Each structure stands twice: as C-alpha cells, then as structure tokens.
Amino acid sequence: MAESKAPDSSRRSDRSRRAIHDAALALVTEIGYARTTIEGIAARAGVGKQTIYRWWPSKAAVLLEAFLDLGERTAREAGGDGAEQGIPDTGDLETDLKLVLRATVDEMxxxxYDLPARALAAEGIIDAELGxxxxxxxxxxQLxxxxxxxxxxxxAGAVRRDLDLRIALELLVGPVAHRWLLRTLPLTHExxxxxxEYALHGLAPRN
Known part of the structure; x- marks a missing residue:
C-alpha cells in the first residue's frame, strides 16, 4: 500500500496568497478600489475571508503586498531583480535619465500599475502608517x-559637486508624478x- 504524503501546507499557503494577490489587483482594476471588498477578494481567490484577515488587517494591506509582489514578478520576468538592477550607466547621464524616465511614463x-498605485496613494493619505x-x-x-x-x-564631472542629490532627483520625478496625479495632460516620452533637459540644463538661456 502506497504511503500517503501529508499536504504541503507551505505550498498551499503560497498558492492561496498568490491567488489573493491576483484577485485584489484584478478587482481594483475592474471595479475600482472603493467597490473592492475583502469578501469580494476572497470569493475571487477561492478562499475564506478569514484566511485574508489572518494574514492582513485590511484590503489596503492586501493591495500593497500584491502590488509589491507584482513589481518583483515583473522585474524577474524582464530578466532583472528589481531595485538591484539600477539605472544604466552608459557614461551619458542625459541619455540614461531619459531612458529610465520614459520607462516610468510607460509604467504609469x-x-x-496605474489603478492600484492611485488607490494606494490615496489610501496612504488617510492611513499614515500605510502611506x-x-x-x-x-x-x-526606486528613488x-x-x-x-x-x-x-x-x-564623472557631469553634475555639480555641491548639489543636494535628493532635490535633484525630485526635479526629475516630481513633475512626472504631479502630471500623473492630476491627469490633466498626457504623460509622453517627449x-x-x-x-x-530642463532639470539638467535649467531654464536660463544657454550660451
């Protein structure tokens, strides 16, 4: 008589967690964050809602973990490993920054990406801990x-030595985030x- 193996609870938990992640992301995209509920996520994932409450305190917490997991999976599928991959350094700072900012625009x-990120950004204003x-x-x-x-x-001598690099990066990403939040004008590669170009060369006329 063949020996029966006990179910692998860790693999079952991983499958359930992934199903919950996928369900949360799908529902937020399809019906919006406000109409997404723990009950709806549980039904979509094929789990009991108590399973979700055992792992997360709120739907926002579910969505945050799902969103982070999506980013990690996307990076792996692209052949990278997330934040460790870094921004390319070809020796041409302007070209490198344009490349990564264009990729950011595509992602936004x-x-x-857009709908879950907006939901988390909005919820983070209300829930300081989540934010x-x-x-x-x-x-x-990413910053x-x-x-x-x-x-x-x-x-390499392409950037002034006395710059506050945190302010410098905000000159790059801040305008993109601002336009994304307002949705009044299109986000394009141009x-x-x-x-x-504005961040690197300033607004004053060039000599």
Missing amino acids: NNPA AEFARKLLEP TLYVRRLAAGQD YADAIV
Whole structure:
C-alpha cells in the first residue's frame, strides 16, 4: 500500500496568497478600489475571508503586498531583480535619465500599475502608517536608484559637486508624478525627455 504524503501546507499557503494577490489587483482594476471588498477578494481567490484577515488587517494591506509582489514578478520576468538592477550607466547621464524616465511614463500609463498605485496613494493619505509603508517599500528603493546614478554623474564631472542629490532627483520625478496625479495632460516620452533637459540644463538661456 502506497504511503500517503501529508499536504504541503507551505505550498498551499503560497498558492492561496498568490491567488489573493491576483484577485485584489484584478478587482481594483475592474471595479475600482472603493467597490473592492475583502469578501469580494476572497470569493475571487477561492478562499475564506478569514484566511485574508489572518494574514492582513485590511484590503489596503492586501493591495500593497500584491502590488509589491507584482513589481518583483515583473522585474524577474524582464530578466532583472528589481531595485538591484539600477539605472544604466552608459557614461551619458542625459541619455540614461531619459531612458529610465520614459520607462516610468510607460509604467504609469499601464492600467495594471496605474489603478492600484492611485488607490494606494490615496489610501496612504488617510492611513499614515500605510502611506509610510508604501513610501518605504515601493518609492524609496526606486528613488535611491536616481541618487546613485546622479552620484556617479558627480564623480564623472557631469553634475555639480555641491548639489543636494535628493532635490535633484525630485526635479526629475516630481513633475512626472504631479502630471500623473492630476491627469490633466498626457504623460509622453517627449514630456519625459523635456523634464530631463530642463532639470539638467535649467531654464536660463544657454550660451
């Protein structure tokens, strides 16, 4: 008689967690954050709602973890490993920054990113703890990449040594985030290129 194996609870938990992640992202994209509920996520994932409450305190917490997991999976599928991949350093700072800012624009225009990110940004204003976690886990690792590339630009003589690199990176990403939040004007590659040029060369006439 064949020996029966006990179910692998860790694999079952991983499958359930992934199903919950996918359900949360799908529902927010399809019906919006306000109409997404724990009950709806549980039904879509094929789990009991108590399973969700055992792992997360709120639907916002579910969505945040799902969104972070989506980013990690996307990076792996693209052959990279997330924040460790960094911004390319070809020796041409302007070209490198345009490349990464164009990629950011593409990501922000993707509904799979756009709707969950908007939901988390809005919820983070109400829930300070969630907002801090959103910034720490998602935003700061990405912003650090800009600081590293700008610092390399300083070492190469392409960026002034006396610059505050945190302010410098905000000149690049701030306008893009502002336009994304307001949705009054389109986010395009041409806009991304202009932001890089303005940030690097300033507003004064060039000699």
